[in-house]
Each structure stands twice: as structure tokens, then as C-alpha cells.
Amino acid sequence: MKILVCFKTVPDLEMLSEEDWAVDSNLAVDVSFVKNILNCFDESALEMTLKLSEYSESFNESLTLTALTIGDKKAEMFLKTLYALKFQKAVRIENNEDVRFFPEVIAAVIAQYVEKINNQDVVVLGRQSGEGDNAKTPLLVAEMLGWPCITQVINIEPSQEERLRVTSMVEGGTLIQVIDTPCVLSVGNAPVSYLRVPTLKDKMSYGKRAIEVLNINVFNIASLLNKCYHEYQLIGLEKISNHRAGILIEGATTAEKAKKLYDHYLKERLEKQ
Amino acid sequence: MKFTVILNGCSDNFILQAEEINGFLSSNALNLSRGHTIIFYCEENSKIELMANAPTASVELIKVKRYQPENILEILKQRTINQQMDLYLFASDFTGSELSVRFAYRIAGSSLVAVNKLEIEKDGLIAYKAVYSNHMQGVFKLSKKPYCISIAKGCTDLEAVLEKNHEAITEDMMDVVKDDFIKEYDFVEEERVSGLAHAKFMLVAGNGVKQKEKVKRLEEIAKSLGAVLGVSRPVATNAWAPLNQLVGVSGVMAKPELCIAVAVSGAAAFFAGIEKSQYIIAINTDKGAPIVRCADVVIIDDYESILEELLKIK
Numbered sequence: 001m002k003i004l005v006c007f008k009t010v011p012d013l014e015m016l017s018e019e020d021w022a023v024d025s026n027l028a029v030d031v032s033f034v035k036n037i038l039n040c041f042d043e044s045a046l047e048m049t050l051k052l053s054e055y056s057e058s059f060n061e062s063l064t065l066t067a068l069t070i071g072d073k074k075a076e077m078f079l080k081t082l083y084a085l086k087f088q089k090a091v092r093i094e095n096n097e098d099v100r101f102f103p104e105v106i107a108a109v110i111a112q113y114v115e116k117i118n119n120q121d122v123v124v125l126g127r128q129s130g131e132g133d134n135a136k137t138p139l140l141v142a143e144m145l146g147w148p149c150i151t152q153v154i155n156i157e158p159s160q161e162e163r164l165r166v167t168s169m170v171e172g173g174t175l176i177q178v179i180d181t182p183c184v185l186s187v188g189n190a191p192v193s194y195l196r197v198p199t200l201k202d203k204m205s206y207g208k209r210a211i212e213v214l215n216i217n218v219f220n221i222a223s224l225l226n227k228c229y230h231e232y233q234l235i236g237l238e239k240i241s242n243h244r245a246g247i248l249i250e251g252a253t254t255a256e257k258a259k260k261l262y263d264h265y266l267k268e269r270l271e272k273q
Numbered sequence: 274m275k276f277t278v279i280l281n282g283c284s285d286n287f288i289l290q291a292e293e294i295n296g297f298l299s300s301n302a303l304n305l306s307r308g309h310t311i312i313f314y315c316e317e318n319s320k321i322e323l324m325a326n327a328p329t330a331s332v333e334l335i336k337v338k339r340y341q342p343e344n345i346l347e348i349l350k351q352r353t354i355n356q357q358m359d360l361y362l363f364a365s366d367f368t369g370s371e372l373s374v375r376f377a378y379r380i381a382g383s384s385l386v387a388v389n390k391l392e393i394e395k396d397g398l399i400a401y402k403a404v405y406s407n408h409m410q411g412v413f414k415l416s417k418k419p420y421c422i423s424i425a426k427g428c429t430d431l432e433a434v435l436e437k438n439h440e441a442i443t444e445d446m447m448d449v450v451k452d453d454f455i456k457e458y459d460f461v462e463e464e465r466v467s468g469l470a471h472a473k474f475m476l477v478a479g480n481g482v483k484q485k486e487k488v489k490r491l492e493e494i495a496k497s498l499g500a501v502l503g504v505s506r507p508v509a510t511n512a513w514a515p516l517n518q519l520v521g522v523s524g525v526m527a528k529p530e531l532c533i534a535v536a537v538s539g540a541a542a543f544f545a546g547i548e549k550s551q552y553i554i555a556i557n558t559d560k561g562a563p564i565v566r567c568a569d570v571v572i573i574d575d576y577e578s579i580l581e582e583l584l585k586i587k
Contacts, residue, residue, distance in 0.1 A: 013405060151371050181454075234411055249572045
């Protein structure tokens with residue numbers, strides 16, 4: 001079974017200070033000085049797929065794992081790690097266009113990659129990522145490929161007859177479904193949140209393979225962007241302010257602080273409950 | 274603007290969906306007489322309650338075997354194929370956002386997920402939504418009809434439906450099957466309901482708690498104080514607490530009267546889940562943490578010691 005995991009590296013937005021949130025004339029915030037991290041949902045998707053690959057061996061089935069990202073060179077460090085974690089293929093589609101708010105473009109590139117370059121049985125993606133927070137890419141990939149989609153996935157296991165057992169969160173509980181492929185899986189809040197660290201030996205043995213780099217122009221991005229501009233555009237961007245009074249309770253001891261908190265701010269409110 | 278509301282009547286949270294959409298329609302001045310509601314349902318005996326909670330007088334009840342997105346999308350397309358609709362509105366839950374995007378693609382419209390506010394213009398629709406992990410608000414102009422919008426969780430007050438003169442048609446579309454790819458299907462109900470969405474007093478714990486055992490103790494403290502415990506995403510995804518206790522953009526957006534946030538840094542995507550609290554008390558050892566600026570009252574100290582002291586006083 002061939003599985004493609006699409007991931008995005010994102011700036012760690014929590015590192016920005018209040019003053020850093022200045023919007024420029026292109027309606028963008030400069031995040032170039034912030035370190036890049038794996039988008040949290042994508043990180044779960046990558047680890048979940050590695051676990052699936054391990055389980056699959058007990059079903060005598062071998063998976064071919066490909067990791068794909070669209071972006072600049074900064075992502076290559078993560079692709080090398082994925083090679084060291086035994087992904088068979090690591091691909092970067094070079095892009096310098098501003099596609100923050102155009103998941104239609106990203107989805108179209110992924111769908112073309114699957115249809116024309118590297119056929120797959122399953123595509124796994126995180127449900128959403130900053131900066132755009134569009135929450136649309138996995139859904140659009142499914143629609144463009146004409147494949148079914150399962151959202152809020154929290155676990156993927158192998159099953160008999162080359163099927164997958166997929167667990168997903170739904171209102172009021174969890175759904176466990178055994179499915180035929182092809183399928184798009186959109187990963188939600190999974191209790192698999194961190195990507196494992198490769199061993200030094202594996203880094204040396206597998207982490208130095210060449211990353212396949214494709215140019216995004218191969219995917220006709222100019223026409224895709226043009227189509228999007230005619231459908232919707234970002235026309236404003238402003239900082240959300242959540243500031244409150246922030247009254248600081250001081251005291252010489254913990255007990256004194258707790259007493260002040262209770263007497264002045266909590267007692268009356270607790271009595272109302 | 275001619276619009277259709279899509280609701281999932283197979284879900285236990287149907288009333289919440291309906292009241293939230295009703296609040297959204299009212300706060301965005303959408304003319305209810307130009308609206309229509311489609312409700313998918315599974316249980317015959319739920320029809321009366323579902324219809325009574327439809328935000329618009331014109332209602333279509335569609336019976337399905339179970340709520341399965343592939344089937345629902347096919348039915349929606351069949352039922353709306355000849356309609357000249359301007360706007361389709363979907364609920365704030367994950368099913369609402371999924372349908373809005375996929376349905377828009379199928380009918381060649383445009384979509385936006387988790388929208389807080391709409392403004393109708395002659396040549397388009399202005400939509401506001403949180404971006405940059407909830408640090409910024411983006412303003413979008415959509416120009417391609419039909420617009421398919423799912424609303425943001427907690428973007429509006431819940432408003433009970435006042436419409437009494439519903440005119441409903443019922444359709445049985447259980448024979449529409451597009452989910453052949455599913456070979457086994459098993460729904461496991463949550464063992465316990467978190468109660469966070471309606472909690473009046475909430476204690477929320479962040480990644481700074483560091484251990485599962487500490488979360489367990491916080492659960493006991495919350496109980497003693499009369500609060501409901503919520504947690505940030507790292508606490509839930511580390512399996513220190515059940516996923517249904519997750520507070521934030523991808524979990525519950527709570528509106529308690531009182532919220533005590535402990536060991537919480539205040540990441541924007543988390544804070545969005547407690548920002549509607551009437552009063553926020555933060556207990557944190559880091560005075561530079563963003564939560565300090567976003568709380569009404571702050572104690573810079575070890576949260577465990579403060580909470581244990583509070584239990585003694587109480």
C-alpha cells in the first residue's frame with residue numbers, strides 16, 4: 001500500500017511578541033525570524049503513519065511511505081529526519097508564492113502529484129495549519145481526487161485484505177471504521193502528538209539521501225492562483241486583542257496570596273455558583 | 274440574500290447547532306423570510322423537535338440511515354441542483370466545516386470555514402475569521418456564489434428559535450448510498466460527557482502541569498471547588514486527560530462565568546477557548562506568559578500550592 005503524508009512547516013507564532021504583529025502592505029506579518037516547526041496536526045499524521053507502517057509488518061504487508069511538503073528550503077531539515085525514520089521518499093515542491101489563504105492551490109498541487117507523478121492509495125494530512133487556518137486542504141484534496149475522506153482521525157491501523165481500520169472523533173464518541181482504499185485521512189486531535197527521534201545510526205544510514213525537489217510551476221500554479229483571486233481574497237488583517245486588567249496579587253507567602261485571591265476576587269463569585 | 278441552513282439532526286448537539294445558527298442569523302441581520310432549512314435526521318420520533326427548532330419557517334426534513342458525509346454530500350447536491358441560492362450556512366462543529374468545503378467544491382461555489390461575522394455587499398460577501406492561530410482576524414471578500422460558510426464555534430450567543438409556523442416537507446433518502454468504501458462501522462459512545470460547553474465555573478490546566486498524575490489531582494481539586502476541568506491541547510494529546518476535555522480552537526469554546534487557568538501559557542489557539550469567560554484568574558510561575566495580560570487577576574506562583582491553600586480556606 002502506498003501512503004502519502006503531506007506536511008507543512010509553520011512559524012512558531014507563539015514566539016512573536018506583541019510588537020512583532022505588524023501588518024505590512026501585502027497584508028502579511030513578518031515571521032521570517034521565527035523558527036519553523038512542524039504543524040501540530042501534521043506531526044501527528046507523520047507519527048501515526050510510522051506506527052501504521054510498523055503494525056503492517058505483522059500483517060505481512062509493507063507500506064511505501066512518501067512525505068511531501070510545499071515550501072522553501074527550510075523544510076529540508078524535516079525531510080531528512082523523515083528519511084532517517086525510514087520514509088522511502090521525501091519530496092519538496094519548491095514554492096515562493098504567497099499561498100497562505102489559498103488552500104485550493106495547495107490541494108490542486110497535491111492532487112496533481114498523486115494523479116500524475118506518484119500514484120497513492122492513501123493521502124494523510126493534518127486538518128489545518130497556521131498561518132491561514134483555512135482547515136480546507138484535506139477536504140479539497142479528497143474532492144479533487146474524487147476519493148472519500150475521513151476527518152478527525154486519531155488512529156490508523158492495518159486490517160485484513162489490504163484495508164485500514166481508522167478511528168476518528170465524532171460528536172459524542174469515536175467511530176471505528178474498516179475501509180477500502182483509496183481514501184484521504186484528515187488528522188485531528190490525536191493522542192499521538194510527537195514525531196519520534198531517529199537514531200544516530202539511522203540518521204547516518206538513511207538521512208543523507210537526496211530530497212526530490214520539484215518546481216511548483218510544473219503544476220500550473222499561475223493559473224490556479226488567478227482562479228482563486230477571482231473567487232475570494234484577503235482584504236484586511238488585524239491583531240486580535242484579548243487584554244484584560246491583569247491585576248497582580250502580591251504577598252509574602254503563598255498562603256497570603258491565596259487568602260487575598262479568595263477574599264477579594266473569588267469568595268463572592270464562588271458563592272454565586 | 275437567499276440562504277439555506279444545513280443542520281445535522283442525527284446528532285445529540287442538534288439544539289446547540291440550531292440555536293447557534295439562529296444567533297448568527299440574527300446578529301448578521303439575515304432576513305429569515307428569505308431562508309430555508311435542511312435538516313438530516315435518522316429517528317422518526319425526533320421529527321417534531323427538529324422541525325420546531327428550525328430557524329426558518331421553510332423546512333426540509335431528509336431521512337438518512339446514518340450521518341455519513343459521503344451520502345449527505347450526494348443528497349445535498351441532488352436536492353439543491355436547481356436552486357439559485359446565494360448562501361449555504363453550516364454549523365460550527367466539524368461536520369459543518371467539512372460539508373461547507375466539500376459541498377462548495379461540488380457546486381462550484383466558494384467556501385470559508387469558522388466565520389465569525391458576515392457583511393453583505395452588492396458584489397460579494399465580506400466574511401471575518403480568525404487566522405494566524407487566532408492571533409489575527411482576517412477579512413475576506415468572497416465573489417463567487419453560492420457562498421458556503423461554516424460559522425465559528427462560540428461566535429455568537431445561543432438564541433432559541435422563535436418561529437412557530439413551520440412549513441415542512443419530508444423526504445426519505447435512505448437509498449442514497451455513496452459509502453461503499455466502509456466495510457465495518459462501529460460507534461463507541463463517550464464514557465462520560467465533559468460538561469465543559471455549559472460549565473459556569475471552569476478550572477483549566479496547561480502544559481505546565483507536566484504529568485498525568487498532576488492532572489488527576491487537578492480533577493479532584495476542580496470537583497472540590499465545584500468546577501469542571503478543561504485542558505489545553507498538549508495535555509489532551511499527551512493522553513493526560515480525555516480528548517473531550519480539550520479547550521481551544523480545536524476543542525470546546527467555553528463561556529463560563531469564572532475561569533481559573535493554571536500552568537497555562539496562553540497560546541492564542543487555546544485562549545480562544547476561554548476568552549468568552551466573564552472573569553479569568555491566572556496562576557502561573559512565568560510573569561512573561563501571554564496569559565498574564567489576558568487575565569483579570571493574576572498570581573505569579575506555583576499553582577499547586579495556591580490551589581491547595583484555596584482548598585484549606587474554602
